[in-house]
Amino acid sequence: MSDVLTVNASGLSCPQPVMMTKKALSEVESGRVEVLVDTATSRNNVSRYAGNKGWKVDVEEREEGGYRLILTK
Amino acid sequence: MDKTLTSKYGPCLAGGLIGLIAVALTHFGNPGNMGFCVACFTRDIAGALGFHRAGVVQYIRPEIPGFILGSFLSALIFREYSPRGGSSPAVRFGLGLFAMLGALVFLGCPWRAYLRVSGGDWNALYGVGGLIVGIFIGILFLWGGFSLGAADRNPKASGLVMPLIAVSLLAFLFLAPKFGENAPIFFSTSGPGSLHAPALMALGAGLIVGWLAQRSRFCTVGAIRDFLMMGDAYLLKGIISFMVVAFAANYALGTFKPGFEGQPVAHTDELWNFLGMVLSGLAFTLAGGCPGRQLIMAGEGDSDAGIFVLGMLAGAAVAHNFSAASSGAGIGAYGMHVTIAGLVFCVFVGLLCREKGE
Numbered sequence: 001m002s003d004v005l006t007v008n009a010s011g012l013s014c015p016q017p018v019m020m021t022k023k024a025l026s027e028v029e030s031g032r033v034e035v036l037v038d039t040a041t042s043r044n045n046v047s048r049y050a051g052n053k054g055w056k057v058d059v060e061e062r063e064e065g066g067y068r069l070i071l072t073k
Numbered sequence: 074m075d076k077t078l079t080s081k082y083g084p085c086l087a088g089g090l091i092g093l094i095a096v097a098l099t100h101f102g103n104p105g106n107m108g109f110c111v112a113c114f115t116r117d118i119a120g121a122l123g124f125h126r127a128g129v130v131q132y133i134r135p136e137i138p139g140f141i142l143g144s145f146l147s148a149l150i151f152r153e154y155s156p157r158g159g160s161s162p163a164v165r166f167g168l169g170l171f172a173m174l175g176a177l178v179f180l181g182c183p184w185r186a187y188l189r190v191s192g193g194d195w196n197a198l199y200g201v202g203g204l205i206v207g208i209f210i211g212i213l214f215l216w217g218g219f220s221l222g223a224a225d226r227n228p229k230a231s232g233l234v235m236p237l238i239a240v241s242l243l244a245f246l247f248l249a250p251k252f253g254e255n256a257p258i259f260f261s262t263s264g265p266g267s268l269h270a271p272a273l274m275a276l277g278a279g280l281i282v283g284w285l286a287q288r289s290r291f292c293t294v295g296a297i298r299d300f301l302m303m304g305d306a307y308l309l310k311g312i313i314s315f316m317v318v319a320f321a322a323n324y325a326l327g328t329f330k331p332g333f334e335g336q337p338v339a340h341t342d343e344l345w346n347f348l349g350m351v352l353s354g355l356a357f358t359l360a361g362g363c364p365g366r367q368l369i370m371a372g373e374g375d376s377d378a379g380i381f382v383l384g385m386l387a388g389a390a391v392a393h394n395f396s397a398a399s400s401g402a403g404i405g406a407y408g409m410h411v412t413i414a415g416l417v418f419c420v421f422v423g424l425l426c427r428e429k430g431e
Contacts, residue, residue: 011160011223013361013377014295015302019215022303038226039373040153041290044079048307065155065226 003031009046010038010066017042018049021071025053030073038066075151075288083289084296084311090285092318094278095188098136100326101270105337106192108319109136109282110185111364112176112353113338115382116389116398117266118242123257124386125393129264133246135272138239139279140286140365144372145236147287156232158376161221164422165377168356169384171415172364174391175352177398178345178408179203180338182364183293183357186350187312189339191319193331196339199346206347207354208297214359214423215302221359221426224377232374235382239372246272265338286369291315294354294363338401345404345412352415359422 007024009017017037024033033055035046046069047057055071062068077086095108107113113130120131148154176182179200181189186204189197211219245258252258261267269275285291289311296308323329333341340346357363360381362370367385370378392398397411 011157011225013160013221013224014292015215015298015361016220018303038157038224039155044290048081049303049305 005031005033007033007035009042010036012042014041014045018045021046021049025050025055025071033071035069035071036062036066037069043067043069078285078288081307084291084308085314087285087289087291088311088313088315089318091282091291092191092315093322094282095184096319096322096326096328098270098275098278099328101274102268103270103275104265104268105328106189106194107181107185107265107338108188109365110181110188111137111368112173112182112385112389113180113185113265115173115364115385116177116392119386119389120261120266120393121245121257121259123259124390127393127398128259128266129261130266130393131259131261132266132269133242133258134269135243135246135276136279136282137368138242139276140283140368141235141239141372143280143283144287144369145239145283146280147284148373151288153287154232154374156227156229156374156376157224158227158231158379160224160377161426162377162380164221164426165360165381166384166387167418168360168422169367169381170388170391171411171418172353172356172360173385173388174397174411174415175349175356176364177389177392178349178404178412179353180340180399182353183350184363184365187293187316188319189336191316191329192323193329194336194339195331195333196336196341196343196346199343200350203347203350204294204354205297205301207351207356208294208358209301210351211355211358211423212298212302217423218427219359219423220428222428224375227374227376231376234376235371235379243276283369283372286365287373290366292362292366294357295366298358340399340401340403342399342404345399345408348412348416349399349408352412352419355419355423356415359419
């Protein structure tokens with residue numbers, strides 16, 4: 001599957017990770033979107049936003065630090 | 074408890090508890106409607122350290138190091154300590170400086186703006202109105218592609234600087250050393266700086282609030298930003314809860330005194346109450362969070378937030394050394410000048426700082 005959209009929001013201040021996720025999710029109706037963030041706050045904010053929009057959210061901790069959020073719909 | 078704090082009810086629970094603690098601190102000695110004020114407390118610390126010489130506002134407020142250390146310990150315990158930095162630090166210093174100047178024209182940070190309204194100080198309604206307008210201008214810049222760039226991961230030890238500063242401040246408070254004749258550490262003997270809850274109680278309150286805010290992400294600016302930007306009331310519920318509980322506690326203790334005149338540590342200049350907070354609201358929005366949130370993030374290891382806090386400390390010194398801070402008598406001789414200079418600075422930052430490729 002090559003149509004995975006990746007959003008790299010690592011290191012960005014609030015509310016940019018959610019804004020970037022919002023933009024990405026508005027471009028795809030369904031499928032799989034990955035969002036990279038580096039703080040628990042951004043992880044929670046993006047998870048809450050995507051969850052409210054009906055996306056399933058899976059969280060992985062990245063080896064280099066931070067989180068990979070896998071959004072599917 | 075932690076499950077609730079990190080759930081959708083977290084900000085509501087944290088906001089209510091913080092509102093209650095704030096009014097309790099006022100009851101036990103803090104100045105009126107100043108249970109918590111990150112701007113005023115940082116200004117008092119700047120005075121105690123001799124960075125300015127306004128004799129009535131000099132005291133090491135233990136709430137501030139308490140916030141940093143409460144957040145630091147919470148972040149360690151819950152594995153969220155994550156040293157990071159490098160996102161336009163000099164700009165963040167400037168934003169912290171001007172956020173403080175705006176707050177001292179109004180006489181309060183967003184936390185105190187809400188507390189003042191909860192205590193019946195209607196002058197603060199102009200401040201809250203200004204805060205909302207400032208946040209909205211910040212949102213326009215965010216929509217236009219504003220960004221201070223990404224922070225990088227930093228060595229683990231780099232996040233220890235702000236907690237170490239916090240510990241040093243507590244040592245200065247409790248040991249009260251004197252570094253020479255007419256030299257710091259200064260403690261006000263009259264005025265707002267002389268009014269404070271017992272130090273250990275205030276420190277305990279600061280630690281608890283640091284923990285509550287670290288877990289719940291309580292943010293007095295993010296609350297309005299997220300609601301205006303995305304219709305997301307998650308953090309806003311925390312502010313409503315904060316104000317409702319503070320109002321109820323003030324009412325119960327007889328400290329709810331509605332009106333404009335004679336309010337504690339406040340002036341009645343509508344325009345500059347409003348514009349001071351436009352500046353603060355804009356600067357906080359561009360920096361990603363309210364002053365309390367900056368202290369909490371500094372405790373989590375965020376050096377950029379730490380730089381913002383140091384900018385606020387410098388701003389407090391500038392405010393008093395350059396006659397820009399307001400008092401109960403009205404705005405300072407140069408309050409208007411610094412507010413306009415700050416707005417110009419923030420507009421340039423908002424227009425010129427953007428991510429590559431935007």
